[in-house]
Amino acid sequence: MTNNKIINVKFRIWFFAGEEKLLGIGRVELLERINTTGSIAKAAKEMKMSYRQAWQMVNEMNQRSAFPFVVKHLGGKSGGGAIVTEAGLKTIKAFNELQEKIEFYIKQEASKIKL
Amino acid sequence: MTNNKIINVKFRIWFFAGEEKLLGIGRVELLERINTTGSIAKAAKEMKMSYRQAWQMVNEMNQRSAFPFVVKHLGGKSGGGAIVTEAGLKTIKAFNELQEKIEFYIKQEASKIKL
DNA sequence: TTTCGATATGTTTTGTAATGAATAGCGATT
C-alpha cells in the first residue's frame, strides 16, 4: 500500500509589515516592471491588469511600508511617470533572494519524502 | 535611507499530484478532523464549512491522488461515516513535517534580512 | 499657454465563487 506517485511541492512567500500584508510575488513583479518601464500604466499593461488595480497595489504598499516603494514624477512631454525607490529595490531584491533559497531548500527536503 | 521596520515573512506550501493541486493547510486540517471525528459531516461542522464544500474537497483529493485519502463506510445505527486511509495519514504527516522544517528555515533566513 | 500621457479616484457592470436549501440513496444494526 505504498503510494509511488511523485508529490510536487509548491510554495509562496509574503512579506508582512507587522500584521499587514506588504507584498508577494505578484507585487514584486509589478514593482520590477514599474522599474523597467518607468510608469505604473505601462507596467499594468504589460501584466494585463487594469491601471486602477496596479495603482491600488502601489498605494497600499506605499502606505504600509515605512518608506514608499514608488514615487511619481508628474509632467513633462511624456506626461510623467513613476520610479521605484531604493527602499523598493532593496525589498524586491531581498524577496527574490529569499524565495530562491527556499526553493532550493524545499527541493532538497521534498525529494526525501516517501509516501 | 535605511528601512528599520521589521519584515515578517509568512509562507504557504501545497502538495501537487503532477500539475493538479492536491492539498494545502486547509485540506490537511479537514483530513485531521475527519480522522478524529470519523465523519465528513462532523469535521465540516467543526470547521464551520458546509458539508457540501467539505465533501467536494475530499472528492477532489481522492480523485487526484493515486490512492484515496478518505473512504466511506455507510450504514449502521450511526448512519455511517468516513475514515482517513493510510495514504491519507502518511500524506498529512509528510505535509506537517515539511511545513515545520520550512518554518524553521525561513525564521533563520528572514532574520538575516536587512532592508 | 497649450499639449501630452500619466497619476488619481469614483461609479457601475460583470463574472464567478461561496453558501444554503433540499433531497435521494445507502446499509449495518437492532
Add this chain to the structure above:
DNA sequence: AATCGCTATTCATTACAAAACATATCGAAA
C-alpha cells in the same frame, strides 16, 4: 423490515472580487 444519520448530488441564491468605464488633475516641456 424499520431506523438512523451520514454520504452524495442538484439547483437556486447570495456575496464578493475583478473588470470596465468614465473623468478630473497634474505640471514639465514645447
